[in-house]
Amino acid sequence: MDSAAKNENQSALPSRINRMKNDFLKIKPSVSIDRAKATTEVYKENPNLPVKIVRAKAFHRACETIPIHIGADELIVSNPSGKQRAGVFCPEISWRWLETELDTIHKRIQDPYVIDEEDKKTLKEEIFPFWRGKSIDEKIYAQLEDLGVLPLTFESGIIDAELKATNGAGEYAPGYCNILIKKGFNGIKKEAKKQLKRFDIARPDDIESIYFLKSVVIACDAMVLLGKRYARLAKNMAAKEANPRRRSELEKITAVCARIPGEPPETFHEALQMVWFGQVAHYLEENAPSYSPGRIDQYFYPYYERDLANSVITEEEARELLYCFMLKFNEIPWLLNEFASMYYAGYMAFQNICVGGQKPEGGDATNALSYMVLDCAKNLQLYQPSIAARIHNKSSQQFLNKIGEVVKTGIGFPANHFDDTTIKMLLSYGVDPADARDFCLVGCVEPGISGKLYQWSAVCLTNFPIAVEFALTNGVQLVSGNKLGLETSDPKAFETFEAFEAAVKKQLQNIIRVSAITTIITQQVHRDHLPKPIVSSVVDGCVESGKDVMMGGAKYNSGPGIIIAGTADYANSMAAVKKLVYEDKSVTMAQLCEALTNNFEGFEMINKLCKEAPKYGNDDDYVDDFARDVIDFISYEIKSFQGLYTPLALGTLPVSSHTPQGLVVGALPSGRKAALPLGGRHQPRPGNRFQRADGHHQVAGQDQPGSLHRRCAAQHEAGP
């Protein structure tokens, strides 16, 4: 966007929001250790209590002790660290990375963070030593080592399994609409207490449920306490405030936080504050990606409509509150280690909100708030929250135009999702039609159902073309020289293309098998050592059944997913081998292997032939069929493995992982040289679109993966 347009957007912001945004942009991201201190204390004090209770107590201590802060212009308040843009460090999940990076994290290239010197001392003296040998990260690593699957995972990075080893789970849509704003934390606590009566401590089968429900009670109390702390702070600030206008705002905040998040909201302002406390609760529970509030235009609308009708609020005031609410999402970065920050670059927390779409009973759901959210996003020009727009056959042209207006600014939002595809996908997994129509998006593109569906988008991230490499090297990784794949045979012995293809599939099966093992171990460690009382308090079914989400308490479960990058590189490589080696016979298998081993150096002619072979994304079935085939093959393969509650699922949403995943893959028959980034999702590789002179291009790139996308999307996420 040119600077003129930028200025125009700046001036489109109300002056308060403009000030807040400008202040925000000056803040350097930092690491906050207050929650880590509280957690460490509680674990130290209670070495023998069950983990569910200890975690809930630790959460409570954090709510009691973290610094709190209300910004000069803020109307929606609170964050998990008492300062803006501070990542919440969770040592019980992983701490080793921060010990390594303690003196470099402020100057690393991707997403640097500052740490206070005093905090560094505390970390070194009190926090790291306590957690040595106890963190989730270490437990998972040790178990994978024992099972002999480290070489393909943590050691080589071919299967990246750090995501859930070094972070909380996240990646779901909390039930703000169906639970939190209906009941408040006091209501959830009441429900938990009621359910507690069903269980008997004298029955062995009931004990875990009792611990779980007690943990929910403690966590709910903690959130009510945090709200009260904010009410007190606002009251004190109001008493000292000279400006009468700001004083009355602070008095309003005092009144809101006196009720919220304990009691259900009665106004638009209270509803926004409630959901924001919900986000804060999640980040205090676990530093994780993609806590996604879902369809805010739907569940905030009744409050908005009623406040307007009762003259409690004007449209302009509502808009200002919504701006304040949306700004808040930028305050919480997802704190990552240096390597992972390449996978998920840009301090992104992937908190997705969704507008438009259909009502649960059918019919267009778009309302005035859908437009207001899009307008705010357009004018704010910030990277969070992530915005998804749902489009269906009866979406109005006006809504589509509004989407176009926002997309045109270049912020990359909203992501547009077509209802038919996603609803079919959810139905195919047995979700109720009304729940399916009520879907929202989680993280980037994953379909979710707020407060009903519990899933992890991924534990493992890997890539397709490494299987081609293994089939051409008899299992040796080119960049390391290590034997990490299966011994499928000397490649020169493949007499037909089909024999070669079968070897590639075998290598893929092995990679999936190791990914599945890693996924299940990771799920178990989370279940046993990282129960999630806050998440469980806002997912339908958990409190009712007395089961934490990690015990399978949710109404619907799905996945976890296995994310695979490099679809285009796979298809291009398979097509090149088929054409050059087996059809044209312009290159022998021996020559090709030698060229790949040498990264094409000294083999320029072979590199040229490889580059000129058919390329994915040009509307050419010769090569595109390999992509369709591998997506089908792999999704059935993945589904054949059972996670803790449901079959695993395929995801082809590498975010930015196709770049680091490229580092583990050597030269490919597609002509790509070693260590270069792989192709992203389903799009053609950059450059391939313009490689030939006779047409392929944006249009091919856009329409080509249609059927493909639908298929893997359908197999990707969601469902019981």
Add this chain to the structure above:
Amino acid sequence: MLKNGDGTIFNIQRYSVNDGPGIRTLVFFKGCPLRCEWCSNPESQKKKRQIMVFDNLCTLCGACAAVCPNSCITIQEDKRIYDPKNCDRCGQCRDICPNSAVKLVGEKISIKDVVAIAEKDYLFYLNSGGGVTLGGGEPTMQPEFSTNLLKALKKYGIHTAIETCGYTEWRIFERLLPFLDLVLYDVKHINPFTHETQTGKSNQRILRNLVNLLGKKAPVIIRIPVIPGFNDDIQAMNEIGLFLNTHNHNAVIERVDLLPYHKLGINKYKALGLSYKLDGSQTPEKKRLEELKQTLVDHGYKTSIEFL
């Protein structure tokens, strides 16, 4: 092998948005009667196949020289020399070049194949109000192929347009017009002598055809390349405005587009072994373009500046 009815083109570009309304497929014809010094597609000028060599990609490895059956290529110390005299454009040098520095431009294509490519984007045409544009090069230089292609496209209900320099016989336009929904017609200068200095041809035939065209019913968009020192002055635009006003009785002119001079084609001259005469010229400034636009607006024409 040239089959009867095939055409010679050098590119088909899908998803074009600057050559008529909506999302379009642009068919680049090879061969043009003019030699405009600013031409950004110099490979379009000759009708026959041509070799293009991109020196920036060439490593002087000599593979092409070794394979050429007619010894057209020699490698000297720091130079690759190509003598087209005996070249029959067999393409072996292109096939052997490991760095893809050699390209062949110009290919025969059948109507069926063009229609098959166009059809792929039918939904895009429908939704965007787009279609197919014949450009190039000069489509009227291949009248049989153009006419039959347009006929075939109309059979599918596809919107059709032509980009033309207008330098042809009127009877050819008469053949094409029944199958055209829009004509994008270049007017470069009203003065025939000035016109000839930098395009190689006088404009008499062009303007005569335009007068005839304006007497018909097909919508017309006038396109004026704005070339520094040639027509980037108020007077030149005034003359064009006056000319249009004199003949636009049927009010078929939808719009006038100003196409500012740019240098994006300059590397292609080098690759074709041609000299580029406008080396010192710059893209006209925005302020000047706005003044020129205003001149045409004052004559009553909706005018837009089409930046690339």
